[in-house]
Amino acid sequence: MKAYSLFKKDWESELRTRYAINALAMFILVTISVIMFSIGSEKITEYLTGGLLWVVIFFSAMSGLSRAFVSEEERGTTMTLHLIASPSTIFSGKLIFNLLLVFLMNFAITFLFFVLFESFIIKNIFLFAVAFLFGNIGIAISSTIIAAIISKASSKGTLYPVLSFPILLPLILTLLELTKFAMDGNSINDSLVEILVLVCYDVIMLTASYLLFDFIWKE
Amino acid sequence: MIDYTLTLDNVVKYFGRRLVFDGLNLTFESGNVYGIAGPNGSGKSTLVKIISNIISPTRGKIVHTSSQKIIEGEKLHDYIGFVSPYLFLYDEFTAEENLIHFSNIRGIKFNKQRADYLLAQVNLFDRRNDLVRGYSSGMKQRLKFIFALLHEPQLIILDEPVSNLDNSGKEIVYGIISEEGKKNLVLVASNEDSDLQLCNEVLNLENYKQNKKI
Numbered sequence: 165m166k167a168y169s170l171f172k173k174d175w176e177s178e179l180r181t182r183y184a185i186n187a188l189a190m191f192i193l194v195t196i197s198v199i200m201f202s203i204g205s206e207k208i209t210e211y212l213t214g215g216l217l218w219v220v221i222f223f224s225a226m227s228g229l230s231r232a233f234v235s236e237e238e239r240g241t242t243m244t245l246h247l248i249a250s251p252s253t254i255f256s257g258k259l260i261f262n263l264l265l266v267f268l269m270n271f272a273i274t275f276l277f278f279v280l281f282e283s284f285i286i287k288n289i290f291l292f293a294v295a296f297l298f299g300n301i302g303i304a305i306s307s308t309i310i311a312a313i314i315s316k317a318s319s320k321g322t323l324y325p326v327l328s329f330p331i332l333l334p335l336i337l338t339l340l341e342l343t344k345f346a347m348d349g350n351s352i353n354d355s356l357v358e359i360l361v362l363v364c365y366d367v368i369m370l371t372a373s374y375l376l377f378d379f380i381w382k383e
Numbered sequence: 384m385i386d387y388t389l390t391l392d393n394v395v396k397y398f399g400r401r402l403v404f405d406g407l408n409l410t411f412e413s414g415n416v417y418g419i420a421g422p423n424g425s426g427k428s429t430l431v432k433i434i435s436n437i438i439s440p441t442r443g444k445i446v447h448t449s450s451q452k453i454i455e456g457e458k459l460h461d462y463i464g465f466v467s468p469y470l471f472l473y474d475e476f477t478a479e480e481n482l483i484h485f486s487n488i489r490g491i492k493f494n495k496q497r498a499d500y501l502l503a504q505v506n507l508f509d510r511r512n513d514l515v516r517g518y519s520s521g522m523k524q525r526l527k528f529i530f531a532l533l534h535e536p537q538l539i540i541l542d543e544p545v546s547n548l549d550n551s552g553k554e555i556v557y558g559i560i561s562e563e564g565k566k567n568l569v570l571v572a573s574n575e576d577s578d579l580q581l582c583n584e585v586l587n588l589e590n591y592k593q594n595k596k597i
Binding site for chain 2: 165166169170172173176177180181239240241243244246247248249250251252253257382
């Protein structure tokens with residue numbers, strides 16, 4: 165309940181300041197436009213559109229999700245949070261906020277891909293939905309803990325993608341594989357190993373994040 | 384009056400190789416106002432941040448007890464009220480919205496009656512629905528006192544409590560310190576003589592510095 169209250173505060177604050185939403189929306193529009201311009205009238209393969217989808221999602225996450233902690237640090241309100249909530253509440257609240265942002269962002273990107281790219285055809289929607297669900301959870305957890313780490317650093321903008329790349333790489337590679345399977349129309353049973361890898365990634369990242377957050381949060 | 388005790392056991396703090404203070408062995412008890420004095424850079428703010436569990440000491444232990452029960456670090460924020468010039472509230476919310484959010488995040492029901500009483504006490508009641516962005520620095524400082532007192536803490540830490548305040552604001556703050564000092568433990572970190580005059584005991588951090596290097 166406390167974590168939900170923190171999320172509510174962040175969400176109301178976001179609606180007033182548009183700190184992350186505007187950055188994310190602009191990034192998505194610009195990236196997809198650049199892809200469209202560079203493709204021109206060429207016909208691209210299904211697999212390539214699947215790969216491009218996760219490239220756009222990865223870089224959009226880089227541009228918007230660090231805000232959860234960076235905005236608090238920039239406004240000087242980090243100490244205020246220290247004084248009203250325990251580290252686990254703060255991490256949970258920020259995670260819920262990033263989960264919502266990731267789902268909103270990725271729904272928008274996927275929708276635009278379906279509308280704008282003719283070759284983006286998913287034959288097994290259910291498999292894609294499972295990959296999308298666990299993938300988004302993984303991106304939100306990783307982005308939240310990385311954001312907490314970099315918020316204390318001086319060169320936040322550079323550090324975020326640098327730290328995120330190795331942490332998100334196994335997740336993105338698995339998601340690329342699952343998207344390919346969904347495009348081929350493979351069944352859930354055929355893709356069980358990759359789905360289990362995704363679930364394990366989420367569980368490991370969540371556990372490690374809760375264990376480490378206390379040390380990251382306290383100076 | 385609830386019995387609140389704060390014990391510092393051989394607390395040492397270094398920033399890199401620079402010693403801030405060394406060998407702090409002190410006990411603070413509720414029903415008193417303690418002053419923490421020292422020139423600029425002597426570590427007053429560092430000490431109050433260590434006591435509030437915001438930063439860690441290099442060595443030593445800080446023990447908070449309420450009614451003889453040790454308070455765990457995870458729950459410490461429920462017992463502490465903190466005011467300082469480097470504390471910031473959310474500019475995009477009104478004063479009342481800030482207080483509602485803080486209560487909800489603390490997991491307590493927003494006590495409107497107490498919030499209104501405190502807002503009136505610091506002369507902010509009429510401006511409670513204005514965005515904090517539009518407040519002057521003195522008004523923001525007054526609002527921090529409500530932030531610190533709304534959840535009825537047992538340990539009140541005031542770092543430079545009268546900074547940015549006009550004379551009437553200072554009088555209000557001195558009234559709050561005297562009132563809270565009767566039932567709670569109040570720590571005042573300041574260089575102002577008028578602030579320190581309210582204290583039962585004053586600790587000078589200059590006495591806890593040795594020219595040691597690690």
